[in-house]
Amino acid sequence: MNPSDPRVVLQQRREKLAQHFCGPAILWSGSESPRNFPANRFPFRASSHFLFFAGRSLANAAIHLEAGKLTLFMDDADANDALWHGPSPRRQEIAKQMGADQDYPLSKLASWTQDVATIPVQDSATRQIQEKQIGRTLGSAKQLQGHNRQLAKAIVAVRMIHDQSAISSIREAAAVTVKAHLAGMTATYNAQTEAEIRAAMEAVIMAHNLTCAYNSIVTVQGEVLHNQSYHRPIRAGDLLLADVGAEKEGWASDVTRTWPISGSFSSTQHDIYDIVLAAHDICIAKAAPGVEFRDLHLLAALTLAEGLVSLGILKGKAETLVERDAHALFFPHGVGHLLGLDVHDMEDLGDLAGYAPGRKRCDRFGLGFLRLDRPLQKSMIVTIEPGFYQVPSLLKNPERQSHYQDCINWDQLVKFKDVQGIRIEDDILITAKGAEVLTAALPSVPSQIESYMNRCI
Amino acid sequence: MNPSDPRVVLQQRREKLAQHFCGPAILWSGSESPRNFPANRFPFRASSHFLFFAGRSLANAAIHLEAGKLTLFMDDADANDALWHGPSPRRQEIAKQMGADQDYPLSKLASWTQDVATIPVQDSATRQIQEKQIGRTLGSAKQLQGHNRQLAKAIVAVRMIHDQSAISSIREAAAVTVKAHLAGMTATYNAQTEAEIRAAMEAVIMAHNLTCAYNSIVTVQGEVLHNQSYHRPIRAGDLLLADVGAEKEGWASDVTRTWPISGSFSSTQHDIYDIVLAAHDICIAKAAPGVEFRDLHLLAALTLAEGLVSLGILKGKAETLVERDAHALFFPHGVGHLLGLDVHDMEDLGDLAGYAPGRKRCDRFGLGFLRLDRPLQKSMIVTIEPGFYQVPSLLKNPERQSHYQDCINWDQLVKFKDVQGIRIEDDILITAKGAEVLTAALPSVPSQIESYMNRCI
């Protein structure tokens, strides 16, 4: 069979799992979550762990995995279903397409659950079914114990290093994401609100029949890190921060660009942007197998600190400022994270994927939000996303103000008040010797962004 | 205070409720449902019952209603929240804006739950909290008992007859929906796939910072009633069926148009379209207070049957064909439904809203899918949506074929194979003497659709 045949891909994933985990496991796909009444539902998204091994988004299904074998459990659609949802493939056909060894209706699942390991699904309706079928409560996916934890560790090992099929899907998602961001830049000229730019960007993703990997951030208030409102008018002096990514067959991309509404960065915006871009570029240049991701984070922090010192916003020696976490006043999140079937890949498992065994989140202000602390390996995909933000809840916090009093030149900072939030985020595939930027087609240099935005005027 | 002040509107809703229900009630808003990991969530949509009385989409909140008084229970955002989500209004401020009589943190809710009536929320995570706080299991919202059922009946009475604020929101949702459909018609000329047309339509809704009231149907396979895939290429001879509606502050619109990909209906498409349009127009012309919605449904059925007889597809007398449900071979759903905060308003309560007291779903093939069986009343909003479909699971069903053998001219039907699915759906406000079409600005006559589509060529 062709190595890109989905059955071969799935077989290889199962075999890798079997190398890391002995014993049976069952993974549930989940069900559609109701929105405001049972028939009006959010679009279905299968559990990522299920999707990885099943290769197909099936609602109300489960797979049993053991020693490289796959057994599919699901029910065929009933006769009435065809009127409302059209003809559906039969379980047997689906099982064949995914290379399952056996397939059964869900009613047979009960006799397969003894001593199996599992990962709790996200939607709580299915979680209740899962716990009932498995005969015990599961607790949080972040704090698994015993063989469930062993299974989770094995899944982390397999999902973290992407196979060609995964890389190819993320590449496609990234390509559409690039188009979405270009459409956003193009739409800015005639837009009056954030919502209009968001619409132009998501329309590209939708037109390619993909979904968004996460709720888009498209805002002139980029200092609110997870801003998910879009009602604000946009004005000529504003920067727009757009964090929008497409998802292809479950595989995510995650890209941020920041551009000027007017089509031209002001000199203060340009100055800060260049610093963020320098941090972005140096992290990508240094990314390679064996490199500690935490060191990239600290490198981004140092680059930002140096730049802010050179602009007179921070005072002192950059190394010392980073040791004191002064950079985190302006860059309060981590420089990136794993990317895969989840935009923060496997974050349902807490830090099991993000943190190497034995490592834990640090409570330092400048490191606490770092989602990834591992040496990079070939075929990992990560984001690199340094930023600069003026967050009132940080900068106006009296304790932080007094703690960092000697570090900040407030009079100088005030000159940069037209720079509320900047983030530059790309998706990076770790290769044998370095890194490939999957989103390289999207301009990140100010002059390129400006000329793209102004090409039609 | 101004009668359109939200506090006045909400006060009036509470007072109306108190006229229909004595005793305390608590309504939960629900929480965000996770998509693939806890931090990656579907956009929040508050429970419609909560939204109606709270006037505001608040996650993780509850309101206590009694004798026209409102008590709000919710927690203030914690300090860290501002970094990720920006500053949030405090509970006290929200309570003031909604005209609440009192407000408390959620921890106080436990002492308010004795003997309260409630409606089960949709998301099962909140449902578990709700059942725990109320101290008993709730069962399905479709089969409430005791004082929960009394509360549901009272809510139905209040929500079914829309106030000016509700009508105004639905009107705005309908206006944006009209624009979305026009954008879909415009986009058809250059589109290659269903997905591209869907994107053009939903982009309009998103650009107005509204959401979709339901998952859009945009398909050349309109005979699949709830078709929610968009991957198909579109071809010149196809009809495109688009059932897309915007939601404004929770208030839904629900509109369907069917148009030819080429910009011109074929003569067979035109013939069938005219029949569906005749059914649509006559139902709207007859809609008025006191008219039984079921009679409108049967009038649509009769109009379709007459038309299909005139085209030689059905054989016999139209009245007899409708009595035998032969029309349902081509029109297997009801002619409309209540519209409000839910696109099928209050369908979470089963048929409590849709069916007048003492009435039940009929198991007749031609009536079983009728969602509304009540006399119309002033200030109800309903959809009128007759259709014609060639559904293989109905027309190729051997039992139905033999049962209706004498009714159908199969040789004639085969000539209409380029008419797979047509639906024409508008949103209708029942007025004192008749009905107002809230979506009247959207062309429904074939020549108007054709000239709109061809205006730029």
Ligand SMILES: [Mn+2]
């Ligand atoms: Mn990211």
Ligand SMILES: [Mn+2]
């Ligand atoms: Mn409808």
